[in-house]
Amino acid sequence: xxxxxxxxxxxxxxxxxxxxxxxxxxxxxxxxxxxxxxxxxxxxxxxxxxxxxxxxxxxxxxxxxxxxxxxxxxxxxxxxxxxxxxxxxxxxxxxxxxxxxxxxxxxxxxxxxx
Amino acid sequence: xxxxxxxxxxxxxxxxxxxxxxxxxxxxxxxxxxxxxxxxxxxxxxxxxxxxxxxxxxxxxxxxxxxxxxxxxxxxxxxxxxxxxxxxxxxxxxxxxxxxxxxxxxxxxxx
Numbered sequence: 001x002x003x004x005x006x007x008x009x010x011x012x013x014x015x016x017x018x019x020x021x022x023x024x025x026x027x028x029x030x031x032x033x034x035x036x037x038x039x040x041x042x043x044x045x046x047x048x049x050x051x052x053x054x055x056x057x058x059x060x061x062x063x064x065x066x067x068x069x070x071x072x073x074x075x076x077x078x079x080x081x082x083x084x085x086x087x088x089x090x091x092x093x094x095x096x097x098x099x100x101x102x103x104x105x106x107x108x109x110x111x112x113x114x
Numbered sequence: 115x116x117x118x119x120x121x122x123x124x125x126x127x128x129x130x131x132x133x134x135x136x137x138x139x140x141x142x143x144x145x146x147x148x149x150x151x152x153x154x155x156x157x158x159x160x161x162x163x164x165x166x167x168x169x170x171x172x173x174x175x176x177x178x179x180x181x182x183x184x185x186x187x188x189x190x191x192x193x194x195x196x197x198x199x200x201x202x203x204x205x206x207x208x209x210x211x212x213x214x215x216x217x218x219x220x221x222x223x224x225x
Contacts, residue, residue, distance in 0.1 A: 033212055042201065042217040043158070058212065090157050092213070101146045103213055105157025 003027065006091050006106035012114050013078070013085065021076045021109045023091035030096045032074035033103070036060060037088040046089075049074055050096070078111065086113045117216040118202050125222045132189045134219050136202035139183055142211075147178055147185045150201045152218070158201060162187070189221075197223045 004025040013019045025032065031050050035043040045058030049068040063082025068074055074093075078085045088110050094103040119137040126132045138147060146165050150158035162169060164176040164185070175188040189196055199220050203213040 031212075035215070043215040045212055045214060048212045059214075088155070092157070094213075101148055101163055102160045103148075103150075103158075105159070108155065108157055110155070 004091060004093050004104050004106045006089075006109050008109060009107065011109055011111045013111060015113055016080045018077055018079050019085075019111065021078070021089055021091075021111070023074045023076065023106060024072055025074075025093040025104070026072060027093055027095075027104060028071070029093035029104070030071070031094045032068070033092045033094075034058075034064075034066065034074070034076045035090045035092065037090060037108075043090060046076065085111055087111060117214055118204050120200075120202060120216060120219045122217065123220040123222070125224060126192055127224050128193055129191050132192050132196075132221060132223075134187045134189075134200055134221070136185050136187070137183065138185060138202070138204070141182055141204070145205065145211075147176065147182070148203065148213075149174070149176065149185075149187045150203065150215075152199045152201065158215075161200075192221075192223045194223050194225060197221060 007022045033048040034046040037043050044060050046064050047066045049055035055066050055068050065077045088108050090108045091106045092103045146163045148163040149161045151161050152158040162174050162176045164178050169176045177186040199218040201215050201218040203215045205211040205213045
């Protein structure tokens with residue numbers, strides 16, 4: 001089955017700790033994205049990557065970091081510098097070029113700071 | 115660039131047709147218009163895309179006027195399972211630009 005997988009589904013973090021959220025896709029997509037969603041709100045763009053070994057900041061990148069060492073993987077690290085990390089995190093991927101505009105989303109990771 | 119603009123919420127009875135309009139005032143020439151549906155605690159799901167005029171699939175229809183500054187998602191004969199948030203993000207020109215989402219339209223279908 002082709003798709004995009006996020007893990008874990010639920011994650012608890014103590015204050016002051018870094019934590020890494022996993023995102024893997026087997027759709028052969030070049031572009032990958034991380035979004036944050038707070039209750040009752042829309043999706044806000046954290047980071048995105050259009051190609052391996054390259055990524056750009058989105059609207060709310062402070063306190064987050066990413067890497068893109070492989071085409072299939074785009075992990076997100078929530079650092080201790082992120083002051084309010086409790087949220088629902090969504091990863092997405094999309095093809096490049098032409099009419100290939102459909103984005104595929106993972107099922108999300110719900111992060112809670114305890 | 116400004117995000118797209120949609121109504122915050124809408125209510126409908128089962129069996130009615132629902133039309134949700136989105137404003138795309140700053141749409142880029144090569145952007146497709148796309149709509150997504152999101153259920154609670156799930157990732158958004160692609161519904162439909164279009165560039166001009168009308169597009170129809172098994173789920174919905176999409177109407178886009180000639181100036182492309184707006185679009186209307188039409189859901190025929192909604193059911194309770196259509197209760198969700200609907201988004202029309204900016205940036206639908208493939209992976210070269212990221213999709214930028216607003217707050218979406220929360221559709222509540224009532225029995």
